[in-house]
Structures are given as C-alpha cells and as structure tokens.
Amino acid sequence: MVQFLVKRFIGLIFVVIGVTFITFIMGYFAPGDPIREMLGNHVIPQVYNQLKHQYGLDLPWYQQYWNFLTHLARFDFGLSYHQQNYPVWNILSDGVPVSAELGFWALILQILVGVPLGIISALKANTWVDTVNMGTMLILYALPAFVLAIFVQLFIVWIDQQTGATWPVANWGNPWQYSLSDIQLKLAPILVFAATGTALYARLARTSMLEVLRQDYVRTARAKGLRERVVIYRHAFRNAMIPLITVFGFSLGLLVTGAFFIEQIFNIPGIAEITITSVNNRDYPVIQATVVLLAVAVVIGNLISDILYSVADPRIKAA
Amino acid sequence: MDTKDQNKDPGVMFPDSAVSPLFIEDTIATNEPGEVMTAPGTATTITATQLEKAKKSPTPFQESLRRLRRDKRAMVSLGILVLFVLIPIFGPLIYQHIGGTYQSTLNGPIGPDVYHSPFHQELDRQDELFSGQYWLGTDSLGRDLLARLMQGMLISLVVAILVEIVDITLGITIGVLAGFYGGWIDQLLARFTDIMFAFPGLLFAILLTGIFGTEADTVFSNIPIIGPNGNARLILVSLALALTTWPLMARYVRGQTLQLKEQQFIEAARTSGTTDVRIILRHIIPNLFSIVIVAATLNMSNTIIGEAGLSLLGLGVQAPGSSIGVMISDATSNISTHPWEVLLPSLTLTLIVLAFSFLGDGLRDAFDPRSKD
Numbered sequence: 265m266v267q268f269l270v271k272r273f274i275g276l277i278f279v280v281i282g283v284t285f286i287t288f289i290m291g292y293f294a295p296g297d298p299i300r301e302m303l304g305n306h307v308i309p310q311v312y313n314q315l316k317h318q319y320g321l322d323l324p325w326y327q328q329y330w331n332f333l334t335h336l337a338r339f340d341f342g343l344s345y346h347q348q349n350y351p352v353w354n355i356l357s358d359g360v361p362v363s364a365e366l367g368f369w370a371l372i373l374q375i376l377v378g379v380p381l382g383i384i385s386a387l388k389a390n391t392w393v394d395t396v397n398m399g400t401m402l403i404l405y406a407l408p409a410f411v412l413a414i415f416v417q418l419f420i421v422w423i424d425q426q427t428g429a430t431w432p433v434a435n436w437g438n439p440w441q442y443s444l445s446d447i448q449l450k451l452a453p454i455l456v457f458a459a460t461g462t463a464l465y466a467r468l469a470r471t472s473m474l475e476v477l478r479q480d481y482v483r484t485a486r487a488k489g490l491r492e493r494v495v496i497y498r499h500a501f502r503n504a505m506i507p508l509i510t511v512f513g514f515s516l517g518l519l520v521t522g523a524f525f526i527e528q529i530f531n532i533p534g535i536a537e538i539t540i541t542s543v544n545n546r547d548y549p550v551i552q553a554t555v556v557l558l559a560v561a562v563v564i565g566n567l568i569s570d571i572l573y574s575v576a577d578p579r580i581k582a583a
Numbered sequence: 584m585d586t587k588d589q590n591k592d593p594g595v596m597f598p599d600s601a602v603s604p605l606f607i608e609d610t611i612a613t614n615e616p617g618e619v620m621t622a623p624g625t626a627t628t629i630t631a632t633q634l635e636k637a638k639k640s641p642t643p644f645q646e647s648l649r650r651l652r653r654d655k656r657a658m659v660s661l662g663i664l665v666l667f668v669l670i671p672i673f674g675p676l677i678y679q680h681i682g683g684t685y686q687s688t689l690n691g692p693i694g695p696d697v698y699h700s701p702f703h704q705e706l707d708r709q710d711e712l713f714s715g716q717y718w719l720g721t722d723s724l725g726r727d728l729l730a731r732l733m734q735g736m737l738i739s740l741v742v743a744i745l746v747e748i749v750d751i752t753l754g755i756t757i758g759v760l761a762g763f764y765g766g767w768i769d770q771l772l773a774r775f776t777d778i779m780f781a782f783p784g785l786l787f788a789i790l791l792t793g794i795f796g797t798e799a800d801t802v803f804s805n806i807p808i809i810g811p812n813g814n815a816r817l818i819l820v821s822l823a824l825a826l827t828t829w830p831l832m833a834r835y836v837r838g839q840t841l842q843l844k845e846q847q848f849i850e851a852a853r854t855s856g857t858t859d860v861r862i863i864l865r866h867i868i869p870n871l872f873s874i875v876i877v878a879a880t881l882n883m884s885n886t887i888i889g890e891a892g893l894s895l896l897g898l899g900v901q902a903p904g905s906s907i908g909v910m911i912s913d914a915t916s917n918i919s920t921h922p923w924e925v926l927l928p929s930l931t932l933t934l935i936v937l938a939f940s941f942l943g944d945g946l947r948d949a950f951d952p953r954s955k956d
Contacts, residue, residue, distance in 0.1 A: 278777070279778055282774075283781045286787075290791065290794050291794065294794045295795065406884065406940040407937070414918075418925070420920065421922055422922075517784060521785045529895075529915060540788075540793075555787075555790045559781050561942055
C-alpha cells in the first residue's frame with residue numbers, strides 16, 4: 265500500500281511539474297511585451313525597468329519558472345498584467361465560491377441521480393425502461409454541455425411565453441444562499457452542468473451492475489434463498505460501485521470543461537467566465553492561474569479516486 | 584495506471600492492450616454460423632456456384648462491413664454524415680445562384696451571390712423568419728442564416744479533417760514505435776500522455792488559443808483561403824485540438840501493436856528474415872485499420888464540439904466569419920425574442936455529434952463483435 269502511494273505520489277509530482285511548465289512556457293512565449301502594453305505610449309525607461317523587475321520578467325526563464333512554481337505553492341498566482349500591481353488571486357477570488365458552488369451541486373447531483381438510474385436500468389435490462397433510460401443517457405452524454413444549456417434556455421423561454429411566468433433564463437444568485445429567487449436562478453445551470461456526468465455515471469453503473477449480477481456469488485446468494493432485495497443491495501450493489509470510484513477524476517474533468525460553457529451561456533460570474541474575460545484583456549497570468557488550478561484539481565481528483573479504489577479493491581495493489 | 588485509463592473515455596471502453604480484443608480473427612469468422620459454412624448434410628445438393636461461394640468465404644473485413652450495413656442506427660448516421668460533407672461543399676455553390684436580383688435599400692441592386700453570402704449584412708432585414716429570399720431567415724445583422732450555417736458546417740468539417748490527419752499520423756507513428764520497440768520512446772509517450780491527460784477536455788486548447796489567439800490572427804491572416812473572414816485562428820484551434828487528441832490515439836495503437844507483436848504471423852515473418860520496417864508497414868499498420876477508424880470516428884465528434892465550443896467562447900472563428908459556435912454565441916443574447924436563430928445551429932450540431940457517436944458505436948460493434956454486453 266505504501267509503495268503504491270509513493271509511486272502514485274511521484275507520478276503526481278511529475279504531472280504537476282509538466283502541467284505547470286507547459287502553462288508557464290506559454291505565458292513566457294506569449295506575444296507582446298506586457299510591461300510596454302501596461303505603460304502605453306509614454307515609456308520612461310526607469311519606470312519600465314522597475315516594473316519589469318517587480319514582475320520578475322527581467323530574470324532568465326528558469327528563474328522565472330522557479331518563482332512561478334514557488335509562488336504557486338503559496339497560492340500566489342502573481343500580478344495581473346491588465347490591472348497594474350493587482351494580484352491575480354484578487355481577480356479570481358470573487359469567482360471561486362461561485363464555481364465551487366456550481367461544481368459541488370453538480371458533483372452531488374450526478375452521483376445521486378446517475379447511479380440509481382444506472383442500477384434501475386441494469387435491473388430492468390432490455391425492457392423498455394432500460395431502452396428509454398439508456399437512450400436518454402447516451403444523448404445526454406454525447407451532446408456538449410453548451411448545446412444542452414441552449415436547449416434548456418429555449419425550454420425556459422417557451423415556458424415563460426406559454427404561462428406568462430418570469431423564470432429567469434440566465435444569471436446567478438447570491439453564492440451559497442437559497443432563497444426562492446436564488447433557486448430559480450441556479451436550478452437550470454446546475455441541472456445542465458450535472459447532465460453529462462449523470463449520463464456517465466448511469467452508463468457505467470449499468471455496465472458494472474450487469475457484470476456483477478452475472479457473478480457466481482450473486483447466484484450463490486440467490487440459490488441460498490436470500491430475498492432479491494438483500495441480494496441486490498447487500499451483495500451486488502456494493503461490488504458494482506467499486507469501478508465507479510475510478511471515474512471520479514474523469515467526471516471532475518468533464519465539469520472543468522463544462523464550467524467554461526455553462527458560465528458563459530448562463531452568465532455566471534465564476535472563474536471560467538473571469539478567465540474568458542481575461543483573454544480579451546490579454547491578462548495571461550489569470551489564464552495561467554485558472555488552468556493550473558483546474559488541472560491540478562483534476563490530477564488530485566484522479567489520485568484520490570485511485571487511492572480509494574485501491575482501498576475498496578485490494579487486488580489492485582498488486583498491479 | 585491501467586485502471587485509470589479504462590475510464591478516460593467510456594465511449595471506447597478498455598483501450599489498452601490487455602482488454603482490447605480486436606482481431607482475434609477466428610471468433611469473427613465463425614461468429615455467425617450458417618452464413619459462412621454449409622450444413623454438412625446437404626453436400627449432395629451443392630451446385631457449382633454454391634461451391635464457389637463457399638470457397639470465397641468473406642474476409643473478416645467484409646464480415647464487419649456486412650454487420651455494419653445491418654446496423655440501422657449506424658447507417659442512418661452515415662447518411663446524415665454524407666449530407667454533412669456534401670451540403671457545405673456544394674450547397675453554397677448552388678444557393679448563391681438561386682434567386683433574382685434584390686433591390687436593397689441600403690446596397691442597391693444585388694444578386695443572390697451577394698445576399699446569399701454568409702458575410703453579407705442587409706441591415707434592414709434583421710431577424711427574419713423563412714422566406715423565398717432567405718430560406719432559413721436572417722440573423723440580428725441581416726445575414727442569411729442558411730449561408731452562415733453552411734459556412735459553419737464547412738468550418739467544422741475542415742477542422743475535423745485537419746485534426747484527424749494530425750491525430751492519425753502522429754498516433755500511428757508514435758504508437759507503433761512505442762508498441763513495437765518499447766524502451767525510451769514508450770516511456771516518453773507514457774509521460775507525455777500523462778501530462779496531456781491532466782489538462783481535462785478543452786483546457787489546453789483554451790490556454791493555447793487564449794494566449795496565442797490574437798497573434799495567430801495577425802500571422803495567419805495573410806494566407807489565402809484560410810486567412811480571411813476571421814478564420815485565421817482555426818489553424819491554432821486545429822493544432823490545439825490535435826495536440827490533445829493524438830496521445831489517446833497513440834495509446835490505442837500502442838496497445839494493439841503490443842498484441843499484434845505476439846501473434847504468430849509476425850513471428851513467422853520475423854523468422855523468415857523480414858526486416859522490422861517491412862513488418863511494421865506490411866503486417867502491423869494494415870491491422871490497425873479498424874481500431875484507428877473507430878477511434879477517429881468517435882474523436883471527430885469531440886473535435887467538432889471542441890471547435891464549436893472554442894468559437895462560442897470567442898477563441899475560435901472571429902467576426903465576420905461563421906461557425907456553428909459563433910452562430911450560437913451571436914444568437915444567445917436574443918434567445919427570448921428570436922429563439923429560432925439559436926435553435927438552428929444547436930440542432931445542426933446535435934445531429935452531427937449524435938451521428939458521429941452512433942456511427943462510431945456501430946463501427947466498434949461491427950469490427951469488434953465481442954465488445955457488446
């Protein structure tokens with residue numbers, strides 16, 4: 265177990281270094297001179313040099329990279345190019361609770377909805393319930409988040425027009441507060457955000473459950489006269505859930521990409537939305553910070569699911 | 584590591600060597616008895632033509648094609664995809680010759696080649712619904728929606744093809760070398776793949792296009808055909824998407840190569856003194872066909888989503904260009920007043936994406952019959 269952990273941890277460090285290096289080197293080779301752009305037309309050499317020093321841009325690349333890394337370790341993402349001397353973290357920090365809230369509910373929802381749907385499908389395999397359910401899940405999985413978002417918005421518009429209601433199409437409420445108007449605003453984006461992951465969990469839960477139901481120990485349990493309910497929940501369900509642990513990291517990745525579109529289309533002020541705005545301002549440190557944050561979050565999510573998997577299924581340690 | 588990889592893409596379950604049971608040819612050939620073999624008792628009634636038929640038992644490849652043809656969902660998808668290729672290529676040529684001269688209050692008399700161009704704005708004809716002049720209506724700048732849609736489909740098609748060319752070339756080259764020789768190239772592939780997989784989905788593409796986008800606009804805009812109309816950035820978009828997809832392809836290829844390497848016909852080729860280059864070119868690469876075609880088909884929908892998504896975020900095609908993503912982003916602001924304008928590109932994208940997914944699934948089932956539950 266310890267050996268496995270050490271091995272995974274070394275892998276993690278390697279990947280984090282790779283990710284940060286790629287992100288850094290892109291910012292390093294980014295076109296244009298940020299300091300010159302900051303100063304506009306009136307460049308005083310002294311001020312220029314001073315700013316360049318302040319941003320650490322006068323150092324050779326390996327020292328810049330080292331600073332980038334050490335600052336990252338302290339959650340310091342450097343200074344914004346767009347707003348002079350303004351830390352990147354201050355720009356992003358407004359969006360973090362919003363994105364975290366969106367992601368939190370989506371994660372919960374996709375497991376709580378997806379897994380039962382998959383189990384139902386497996387228990388009713390090859391009936392119309394299964395066909396309809398899995399057909400829907402296949403479509404939800406294949407469609408990109410932004411198209412789903414558009415369809416949901418169109419649906420809201422249609423409902424509003426039919427009933428005269430004023431259900432909001434976009435925008436976000438107060439973070440982590442759930443008054444009626446907050447819920448009205450948050451429901452649609454969270455549902456759409458969770459959809460792809462729900463489909464993923466449902467499809468895998470079905471496959472996994474079908475696999476387990478074929479096992480000898482399930483047949484044994486049935487043969488010794490246990491009630492079907494006990495067989496399914498005590499014997500089959502628990503074992504069927506083990507492979508699902510491994511998708512946790514992957515589903516986190518789906519959420520990360522989805523966030524950019526959900527936040528853009530529903531006009532939600534999360535970190536993805538802030539990042540896209542920063543692209544237009546050529547505020548590269550903000551893009552770098554977001555990418556590193558999200559990529560590392562996914563890598564850690566993968567690590568956690570690997571560790572949980574090895575705990576749940578001891579056979580994996582040998583591999 | 585394998586446990587993680589299995590779940591990277593549930594569309595293609597179990598990509599790696601140990602669990603990808605493609606090309607165990609005997610199971611494919613004998614999968615449907617009665618169609619290939621003749622029943623033993625009827626030997627006396629066999630005619631000459633029947634004998635000939637029995638001799639020419641279909642190859643595994645023909646068997647797979649036959650299975651594919653029987654898959655209705657895949658064939659409908661294939662039909663949609665043929666339209667997806669034909670419409671953007673030939674559609675504009677025809678459409679720009681349909682219709683008479685139009686007396687524009689703003690632009691004077693103009694022919695269909697002008698008002699059916701995806702970039703022409705007719706500012707007093709905004710947000711119209713279907714008419715004889717504008718078959719699918721106009722957008723908020725008075726541009727022809729059908730023309731813009733066809734242009735958008737063309738962009739999707741071109742990007743998908745570009746990305747797939749890079750994806751397949753790099754994937755096969757690196758994958759075969761890594762699988763065949765192992766060693767440092769295998770290690771390098773594994774490490775690089777780990778890093779690229781750490782960027783989930785479009786994150787790497789967002790990073791690359793976000794930082795180098797404006798630069799790409801100025802550098803590539805002088806290139807004829809590709810450059811003008813805000814399409815210059817597509818080169819960067821394609822590059823970004825290709826860079827994120829080829830490691831997965833290389834991994835499939837590597838797994839398949841590892842499996843092929845152990846098979847007897849390779850062993851036989853080697854003992855008879857065939858060179859490595861010849862083994863790779865004549866024996867390994869042809870046998871990668873199905874795994875590559877399945878992975879590429881499934882990947883195409885990801886690429887098309889990727890391009891549309893990046894354009895939607897403003898990182899792909901720039902104004903005045905058209906792309907499915909641009910059309911969606913242009914129309915979202917007035918979704919409640921003119922829902923049709925956003926519904927049209929969304930539905931088109933849905934059709935294309937689902938068609939690719941269904942065809943990919945159909946191909947996988949056809950080429951790898953054991954992958955079914």
